[in-house]
Amino acid sequence: MTIxxxxxxxxxxxxxxxxxxxxxxxxxxxxxxxxxFDPTLPQAPAGHRLWRNWSGFYTATPQEIFSPESEAxxxxxxxxxxxxxxxxxxxxxxxxxxxxxxxxxxVSRLSGLYSVDVEAKTAVFGAGTRLRQAAMLADAExxxxxxxxxxxxxxxxxxxxxxxxxxxxxxxxxxxxxxGFRLITPAGEIRDVTRDSDPAFFAAGRVSLGALGVITQFxxxxxxxxxxxxxxxxxxxxxxxxxxxxxxxxxxxxEFYVLPHTGHCAVIxxxxxxxxxxxxQPSRDEDFIxxxxxxxxxxGWWPWARRKxxxxxxxxxxxxxxxxxxxTDISWKLLATSRITxxxxxxxxxxxxxxxxxxxxxxxxxxSRADTFFPMEVRFTGQDDAWLSxxxxxxxxxxxxxxxxxxxxxxxxxxxxxxxxxxGGRPHWGKLHSLGAEDxxxxxxxxxxxxxxxxxxxxxxxxxxxxxAKLFGQPFPS
Amino acid sequence: MSPKIIILLILLSFAGLVAFLVLPSRFDALTPSAADIxxxxxxxxxxxxxxxxxxxxxxxxxxxVDAQAPLTGHRAAWVPRLKARSMExxxxxxxxxxQAMPPMGFCPDCTEIEFRALIAxxxxxxxx
Numbered sequence: 130m131t132i133x134x135x136x137x138x139x140x141x142x143x144x145x146x147x148x149x150x151x152x153x154x155x156x157x158x159x160x161x162x163x164x165x166f167d168p169t170l171p172q173a174p175a176g177h178r179l180w181r182n183w184s185g186f187y188t189a190t191p192q193e194i195f196s197p198e199s200e201a202x203x204x205x206x207x208x209x210x211x212x213x214x215x216x217x218x219x220x221x222x223x224x225x226x227x228x229x230x231x232x233x234x235x236v237s238r239l240s241g242l243y244s245v246d247v248e249a250k251t252a253v254f255g256a257g258t259r260l261r262q263a264a265m266l267a268d269a270e271x272x273x274x275x276x277x278x279x280x281x282x283x284x285x286x287x288x289x290x291x292x293x294x295x296x297x298x299x300x301x302x303x304x305x306x307x308x309g310f311r312l313i314t315p316a317g318e319i320r321d322v323t324r325d326s327d328p329a330f331f332a333a334g335r336v337s338l339g340a341l342g343v344i345t346q347f348x349x350x351x352x353x354x355x356x357x358x359x360x361x362x363x364x365x366x367x368x369x370x371x372x373x374x375x376x377x378x379x380x381x382x383x384e385f386y387v388l389p390h391t392g393h394c395a396v397i398x399x400x401x402x403x404x405x406x407x408x409x410q411p412s413r414d415e416d417f418i419x420x421x422x423x424x425x426x427x428x429g430w431w432p433w434a435r436r437k438x439x440x441x442x443x444x445x446x447x448x449x450x451x452x453x454x455x456x457t458d459i460s461w462k463l464l465a466t467s468r469i470t471x472x473x474x475x476x477x478x479x480x481x482x483x484x485x486x487x488x489x490x491x492x493x494x495x496x497s498r499a500d501t502f503f504p505m506e507v508r509f510t511g512q513d514d515a516w517l518s519x520x521x522x523x524x525x526x527x528x529x530x531x532x533x534x535x536x537x538x539x540x541x542x543x544x545x546x547x548x549x550x551x552x553g554g555r556p557h558w559g560k561l562h563s564l565g566a567e568d569x570x571x572x573x574x575x576x577x578x579x580x581x582x583x584x585x586x587x588x589x590x591x592x593x594x595x596x597x598a599k600l601f602g603q604p605f606p607s
Numbered sequence: 608m609s610p611k612i613i614i615l616l617i618l619l620s621f622a623g624l625v626a627f628l629v630l631p632s633r634f635d636a637l638t639p640s641a642a643d644i645x646x647x648x649x650x651x652x653x654x655x656x657x658x659x660x661x662x663x664x665x666x667x668x669x670x671x672v673d674a675q676a677p678l679t680g681h682r683a684a685w686v687p688r689l690k691a692r693s694m695e696x697x698x699x700x701x702x703x704x705x706q707a708m709p710p711m712g713f714c715p716d717c718t719e720i721e722f723r724a725l726i727a728x729x730x731x732x733x734x735x
Binding site: 194420424438466467 | 626664
């Protein structure tokens with residue numbers, strides 16, 4: 130058979146259409162749900178309770194979830210309890226710091242604003258107060274938290290215990306506002322701790338993973354109530370990466386989300402605002418996450434089209450600077466947002482100077498997989514001096530990677546974590562990571578001091594679970 | 608038609624697709640108004656004990672429109688739920704956890720009676 134030029138062209142055109150059609154069909158039939166994903170809750174044994182963390186990744190069926198009404202009641206309980214104990218906040222950690230089969234202590238009844246000194250800008254809060262409630266109560270007194278994380282349903286105790294942070298290179302992590310705390314030891318003794326009364330315990334206790342006992346109240350240093358202007362831009366990735374350090378210096382609060390396979394980032398700035406407040410509009414974050422997932426589900430096999438689709442969308446936005454949001458409100462109403470789409474998350478805090486290089490590598494690694502779609506978050510945090518604070522040696526750049534809760538999370542551990550570790554990253558205590566005691570001791574100069582203090586406070590390992598035992602290099606069960 | 612115009616049309620159709628995807632998904636009677644959103648932040652149960660539970664356990668999500676939980680006092684969101692699923696099933700959802708709400712809805716110490724009272728309050732029944 131002779132192949133004429135016309136036939137060859139027709140065959141070529143047919144192949145050119147057939148190949149994408151096959152690839153498209155194949156991609157559309159993909160199921161991204163991981164094989165071991167099971168949304169059903171376990172049945173708690175008779176007499177036991179059921180607990181689940183926010184992401185649904187961890188569940189537990191403790192013998193008891195104890196919600197003390199008073200510190201005295203808690204002290205008595207701890208003194209008499211012979212099994213294991215783990216404190217629980219709002220269950221927003223992505224890693225298993227909380228699960229236990231024995232006793233979970235929920236401090237949410239120890240909540241609210243106990244006292245305030247408006248002149249000195251100090252306030253005593255119950256440790257179980259959730260951040261949103263605490264911010265609202267402070268606001269009523271004309272005071273504010275200088276910084277808040279991007280979600281605010283965590284308790285004060287849970288957020289401080291894990292070194293939860295917001296963003297802003299001149300801003301420190303939340304626990305740096307602690308002037309003092311009251312802790313019930315594993316033996317049931319009540320201790321009041323300040324920087325002056327016990328400097329070592331103060332340095333260890335502010336970020337302590339619920340390992341030294343149960344903290345019941347905090348004395349905090351606040352600031353005057355203030356308003357912010359929030360602006361959100363969709364900017365090209367390279368432009369964002371090139372200017373990230375400069376922008377972090379320019380704005381009080383600066384962060385951005387890398388939007389994989391779109392060539393763009395969503396850049397968010399908050400700056401002090403004086404004047405009339407317009408109020409925050411309902412967030413569109415969830416709509417965007419849904420759109421990124423749909424683009425992955427439909428066009429994932431064809432990265433060029435995925436990128437061009439989003440680039441074309443960006444050109445339809447009115448603002449020539451790429452600005453898609455501009456609003457003003459009281460600080461606590463703008464700094465935190467709600468997260469509806471459940472995900473698993475890993476976050477490492479890197480020396481600021483390594484941030485850009487590491488980020489480019491992480492993005493390249495995550496984009497090497499066509500199935501990634503979840504935005505990656507980049508933030509900055511200033512230095513403090515808690516022994517286990519990831520930020521205790523200077524400004525750090527935090528890079529967070531996510532996967533949908535029902536999808537594979539191997540990208541976090543196999544692709545992102547090696548890069549983040551290689552660039553000097555320290556893991557967020559409340560998020561997924563694979564580190565053990567030896568790794569952590571190499572990252573934290575005072576780690577051994579913390580371990581010694583923990584062993585002195587809890588010689589029988591009452592406050593250990595599988596995860597904390599790994600972090601502290603302890604056998605479990607001992 | 609020139610290749611340039613074809614490419615332009617393709618890009619515009621892509622933009623339309625993305626714009627459609629990021630459109631807010633709630634454009635119906637259940638969408639709370641600005642007044643509903645503001646009211647949710649102010650409402651509290653009359654009973655001080657219930658108000659304390661509400662503030663520590665429910666407020667973070669049910670007074671925040673972005674949490675996408677039915678807003679406190681927004682009857683348009685609550686009435687259909689109560690009709691379709693009944694108070695018993697709503698209480699069961701709190702106890703077992705539902706979507707973003709963890710088992711026991713941030714109140715492990717709450718009784719079934721307290722959950723009923725909190726739901727009734729959030730659903731806009733005055734005087735709880």
